[in-house]
Amino acid sequence: MYFKVDKSSAYPEEYKIYINEKVHSKINTSIDGSYKVLFARLLGLEYHDFCRFVRSKYNANLHGRQGGYITFTFEKKEEANKFKDNVEKRWKTLIE
Numbered sequence: 001m002y003f004k005v006d007k008s009s010a011y012p013e014e015y016k017i018y019i020n021e022k023v024h025s026k027i028n029t030s031i032d033g034s035y036k037v038l039f040a041r042l043l044g045l046e047y048h049d050f051c052r053f054v055r056s057k058y059n060a061n062l063h064g065r066q067g068g069y070i071t072f073t074f075e076k077k078e079e080a081n082k083f084k085d086n087v088e089k090r091w092k093t094l095i096e
Contacts, residue, residue: 005080014073015080036069042090
């Protein structure tokens with residue numbers, strides 16, 4: 001397992017996807033820039049397209065539209081797990 005679903009620290013009633021140490025160590029040296037773009041890159045999307053995708057397909061809530069990277073959380077753990085399963089599959093296909 002490379003990703004996990006847990007309560008968001010910023011939005012305690014919602015869920016967030018976290019990366020584990022294996023992913024962190026792999027991308028720490030091979031991806032330049034913010035970790036926030038990891039999921040978009042795994043899915044082959046530009047970040048703005050990814051935000052629309054995760055909101056429409058997985059009912060994610062988007063946060064931080066004023067500047068910087070938009071973050072996302074899920075109200076339902078089931079939706080977060082569906083998304084996590086999708087990126088797990090992509091990680092295994094593209095990185096391993």
